[in-house]
Amino acid sequence: MLTDPSKKYIPFKPFTKDFSERTWPSKRITHPPVWMSTDLRDGNQSLIEPMSVERKLRFFEMLIKTGLKEIEVGFPSASQTDFDFVRKLVDENRIPEDVTIIALTQSRPELIERTVEAAAGAKKAMIHLYNACAPAFRKIVFNMSRDEVKQVAVDGTRWVMENMAKHPETDWYYEYSPEVFSTTEPEFALDVCNAVTEVWKPTPQKKIVFNLPATVEATTPNMYADQVEFMHTRLNKRDSIVISVHPHNDRGTAVAAAELAMMAGADRVEGCLFGNGERTGNVDLVTLALNLYTQGIHPGLDFSDIDEVRRCVEYCNQLPVHPRHPYVGDLVFTAFSGSHQDAIKKGLAQQKPDAVWEVPYLPIDPADLGRTYDAVIRVNSQSGKGGVSYLLEQEHGLVLPRRLQIEFSRAIQRVTDETGREVTSDDVYSLFFKEYLGKSSPWKLIKHRITGDPSAAQGQHFSIDAEFDVNGQRQSLSGQGDGAISAFVNSLSLPVRIVDYHEHAIGTGTETRAACYVEVKIGDSLPGFGVGVDVDIVTASFKAVLSAVNRYIQENGMEAVEASTTSTTA
Ligand SMILES: CC(=O)SCCNC(=O)CCNC(=O)[C@H](O)C(C)(C)COP(=O)(O)OP(=O)(O)OC[C@H]1O[C@@H](n2cnc3c(N)ncnc32)[C@H](O)[C@@H]1OP(=O)(O)O
Numbered sequence: 001m002l003t004d005p006s007k008k009y010i011p012f013k014p015f016t017k018d019f020s021e022r023t024w025p026s027k028r029i030t031h032p033p034v035w036m037s038t039d040l041r042d043g044n045q046s047l048i049e050p051m052s053v054e055r056k057l058r059f060f061e062m063l064i065k066t067g068l069k070e071i072e073v074g075f076p077s078a079s080q081t082d083f084d085f086v087r088k089l090v091d092e093n094r095i096p097e098d099v100t101i102i103a104l105t106q107s108r109p110e111l112i113e114r115t116v117e118a119a120a121g122a123k124k125a126m127i128h129l130y131n132a133c134a135p136a137f138r139k140i141v142f143n144m145s146r147d148e149v150k151q152v153a154v155d156g157t158r159w160v161m162e163n164m165a166k167h168p169e170t171d172w173y174y175e176y177s178p179e180v181f182s183t184t185e186p187e188f189a190l191d192v193c194n195a196v197t198e199v200w201k202p203t204p205q206k207k208i209v210f211n212l213p214a215t216v217e218a219t220t221p222n223m224y225a226d227q228v229e230f231m232h233t234r235l236n237k238r239d240s241i242v243i244s245v246h247p248h249n250d251r252g253t254a255v256a257a258a259e260l261a262m263m264a265g266a267d268r269v270e271g272c273l274f275g276n277g278e279r280t281g282n283v284d285l286v287t288l289a290l291n292l293y294t295q296g297i298h299p300g301l302d303f304s305d306i307d308e309v310r311r312c313v314e315y316c317n318q319l320p321v322h323p324r325h326p327y328v329g330d331l332v333f334t335a336f337s338g339s340h341q342d343a344i345k346k347g348l349a350q351q352k353p354d355a356v357w358e359v360p361y362l363p364i365d366p367a368d369l370g371r372t373y374d375a376v377i378r379v380n381s382q383s384g385k386g387g388v389s390y391l392l393e394q395e396h397g398l399v400l401p402r403r404l405q406i407e408f409s410r411a412i413q414r415v416t417d418e419t420g421r422e423v424t425s426d427d428v429y430s431l432f433f434k435e436y437l438g439k440s441s442p443w444k445l446i447k448h449r450i451t452g453d454p455s456a457a458q459g460q461h462f463s464i465d466a467e468f469d470v471n472g473q474r475q476s477l478s479g480q481g482d483g484a485i486s487a488f489v490n491s492l493s494l495p496v497r498i499v500d501y502h503e504h505a506i507g508t509g510t511e512t513r514a515a516c517y518v519e520v521k522i523g524d525s526l527p528g529f530g531v532g533v534d535v536d537i538v539t540a541s542f543k544a545v546l547s548a549v550n551r552y553i554q555e556n557g558m559e560a561v562e563a564s565t566t567s568t569t570a
């Protein structure tokens with residue numbers, strides 16, 4: 001039961017005064033923002049294993065190919081890898097003329113010096129300075145007054161200018177972030193930014209970037225939009241400023257926050273591909289860009305081979321993209337339910353090549369992203385468990401429990417990886433039969449007889465006499481238990497424990513059969529599944545137990561079972 005949150009959490013209200021002057025709700029997004037990828041910095045700093053120079057380079061080149069013109073390449077004063085990577089880009093002339101690299105730094109003179117050194121020599125480079133301005137940070141992290149925090153930003157800006165002056169060969173740009181803008185009093189964020197403007201002296205020809213991060217997303221996107229519009233309408237020298245937003249996704253609404261912020265006056269968006277980044281991630285640039293695309297606005301980024309981009313991001317981040325991720329997930333152009341398949345099939349049949357897109361259920365033409373819609377589920381090395389279980393269910397009536405779906409899809413994956421080919425529905429069933437239903441050796445059930453006696457002592461309500469073929473030898477065994485399955489398991493005298501059980505009917509009327517899935521632990525082994533199908537539900541469950549036992553023995557040998565010390569009962 002969740003405890004009462006009202007004492008521990010209070011609703012966040014950015015404004016003390018009313019902000020009903022807002023105009024953004026009636027605005028529309030008519031053009032793309034300036035995109036800035038922070039994959040190699042904010043994305044990288046959130047990874048379990050930060051990228052090597054090789055991975056960073058691969059990511060950088062893919063970003064260039066995609067059309068990014070502003071790329072935050074790292075935090076060079078933080079690590080030698082980041083420093084070396086930035087130097088490599090500069091020294092090996094790897095930065096296209098129209099691309100600006102960006103390097104982040106805290107407002108500390110020695111870090112600024114090293115950051116500028118890292119990027120010096122690039123044709124165009126931007127130094128990005130941040131310091132947290134929100135009340136909690138002023139109090140907890142810095143123990144500073146408002147004026148002192150403002151001074152950190154002003155001093156940092158001066159140090160950046162001094163260091164840049166030592167390297168006139170580079171066309172320098174400047175970005176300042178009042179970090180944690182999302183929970184900073186708007187008037188104070190405004191005051192700090194105006195103070196930075198005074199020092200930097202931007203012009204309409206050479207603008208400064210003020211980045212307004214939702215370092216931690218604190219409220220609904222409409223309030224973030226209010227905060228952005230507040231800045232947009234009050235910043236001094238607005239014509240010399242690029243307003244940038246940098247939403248994080250703590251509340252799951254980073255995309256909406258960025259979109260409303262654009263309506264509220266933001267010119268630029270910082271984020272990561274597929275939403276990687278600290279905690280729940282940075283705003284997903286791909287989703288933002290393709291949301292624009294579906295409104296008929298070219299985002300200026302090329303995702304026409306989105307799978308290729310995804311492969312690169314997954315390789316570099318060493319993190320998977322979710323199967324339901326907008327536009328790119330494995331399952332987003334797959335319909336499992338019949339009515340969706342029917343409508344999509346009809347829509348695709350009626351869609352004319354150059355006409356406005358109006359296929360039901362598909363907000364975008366998969367072909368625009370280099371993808372296809374598979375009306376019939378197909379299974380290949382790119383397929384997940386969804387397609388495999390869909391086929392078993394549709395064509396054989398087998399509704400696999402989720403963990404079995406995962407276990408079996410690994411077996412399929414091994415085949416598709418080995419052959420590199422698509423597997424047909426028949427192949428899937430054959431493999432399922434081989435792995436589970438047909439696993440009848442060394443233990444095979446010949447016959448059994450169960451008797452139930454509700455008045456018997458606990459643990460003896462059911463008795464079983466069963467005959468087995470074990471490695472070609474007949475064996476008669478008996479056991480007792482509180483249920484038919486436990487009596488059966490006890491009769492085996494093996495350290496078998498049932499950890500999960502599912503059953504369902506297949507078909508109707510006289511054709512009805514029962515399918516039973518058991519997840520079994522043998523001794524201290526990891527759990528594995530067994531499956532049985534029979535006209536009789538009890539027999540199906542016994543077959544399922546033996547299927548799991550036989551799978552274990554075939555994989556580990558009888559010795560492993562004998563060595564198991566833990567004796568368990570169902
Ligand atoms: C929201 C963001 O994503 S911000 C970016 C965060 N990214 C990273 O931190 C990744 C890279 N960072 C690092 O590797 C390290 O933090 C380094 C190398 C930059 C600095 O390391 P350290 O010198 O050990 O300092 P550390 O990061 O722990 O910061 C603590 C000190 O810096 C001060 N500090 C923190 N942020 C800033 C800032 N933006 N400007 C100036 N001082 C700052 C803190 O108040 C603290 O000071 P104290 O030691 O006097 O209490």
Ligand SMILES: CC(C)C(=O)C(=O)O
Nearest residue numbers: 130177179180213215
């Ligand atoms: C450094 C800043 C821009 C940041 O990443 C954040 O505030 O989230």
Ligand SMILES: [Mg+2]
Nearest residue numbers: 042215246278
């Ligand atoms: Mg961030």
